[in-house]
Amino acid sequence: MIRRAIFCAALASAVAAVASTGAPRIDTDAAIMDEGLPRSLSEFGFFADPAGQVPQARVTPYRLNTPLYSDGADKLRFVYLPEGAQMGAQGEGLLEIPVGTALIKTFAFGEGADRRLIETRVLLHRASGWLALPYLWNEEQTEARLAIAGARLDLTTPKGEALSYRVPNKNQCKECHGLDGEVVPIGPKARNLSGEWLAAVVEAGLVDRMPQDADQFPVWEHRESADLTAAARAYLDVNCAHCHRPGAMASNSGLDLRWEQQSPEALGVGKRPVAAGRGAGGHLYDIVPGSPDSSILVYRMASPEPGIAMPELGKATVDEEGLDIVRRWIEEMAP
Structure with a gap:
């Protein structure tokens, strides 16, 4: 609740700044649109x-109802819009994001004075398409430098697990953000943004309208009081569907874990794997209704072992909370 209150205060401040000021002092538009690769954040x-992650004018914080799990990292998300630009909310899916926009996501571990910024990933919408760039924070927490080759850092998760944390290299960003050969955003879908946030940015002129009759993902902190199927499906959409969908990296698996997919077989129910190898763990079907322990999906989510673990990228530990939601969802399926 404290983080949510801080987020709401930051949102109110950012929206007020957008309404009362013009472009920031640095030429942000040029840094986004020029073809070069800025060496520092x-x-x-x-x-x-920067150290406090306090945004400039035209940089608006946002949070996702159901976030992507990344080894327990705290993630601070922001969107920069050039002056006069608007995002479009034509439905419940990904917002229509104009050229000149930047999506910004900072990964941090720790709380309060012990918080450490690890990396900031930016997605730049240039005239040539989307460009993903990773920036690694220095020990002094004063600057983040472009990490084209990525990096490895020894960290401890909030649960006390020792972790070799991987900052992706520039090309690895495409593995999650790739769709039909292009780099695309995957986070800011109208269905995964709160009505409160959408109303505030519509009023500020940053989004053109409120989505009509849109589904909303459950707020992850409130998942225990949410509909179990909705919580599990939202989790799979956010954590798995960027690869397991048509046109994406794992499309050849035949799984389509997007929220809008309604076919039980496409979701894995009673479906044999295409080529899981040892990742199947001796199990025959992706999902066996009523039996999570016989389901490949649960087996792979529950493993930290490379070559078995799913998702393959972006984490090195098991998300016990997400695993529990998916296990209970499968357990309650009628055989």
């Missing part, structure tokens, strides 16, 4: 206080 001018 500060060249974009996204933050008034």
Whole structure:
């Protein structure tokens, strides 16, 4: 609840700044649109206080109802819009994001004075398409430098697990953000943004309208009081469907774990794997109704072992909370 209150205060402040000021002092538009690769995060001018992650004018924080699990990292998300630009909310899916926009996501571990910023990933919408760039924070927490080759860091998760944390290299970003050969955003879908946030940014002129009759993903902190199927399906959409969908990296698996998919077989129910190998763990079907322990989906989610673990990228530990939701969803399926 404290984080949510902080987020709401930051949103109110950012919206007020957008309404009362013009472009930031640094030429953010040029940094986004020029064909070069800025060597440091500060060249974009996204933050008034980089270490505190306090955004400049036209940089608006947002949070996802159901977030992607990344070894327990705290993630701070922001969107920069050039002056006069709007995002479109034509339905419940991905917002229509204009050229000149930047999506910004900072990964941090720890709380309060012990919080450490690890990396900031930016998605730049240039005239040539989307460009993904990773920036690694220095020990002094004063600057993040472009990490084209990625990096490895020894960290401890909030649950006390020792972790070799991987900052992806520039090309690895495409493995999750790739669709039909192009790099695309995957996070800011109208169905995964709160009505409160959407109403605030519509009023500020940053989004053109409120989505009509849109489904909403459950708020993850409130998952125990949410509909179990909705919580599990939202989790799979956010954590798995960027690869397991037509046109994406794992499309040849035949699984389509998007929220909008309604076919039980496409979701894995009674479906044999295409080529799981040892990743099947001796199980025959992706999902066996009523039997999570016989389901390949649960087996792979529950393993931290490379070559078995799913998702393959973006985490090295098991998300016990997400696993529990998916297990209970399968357990309650009628055989």
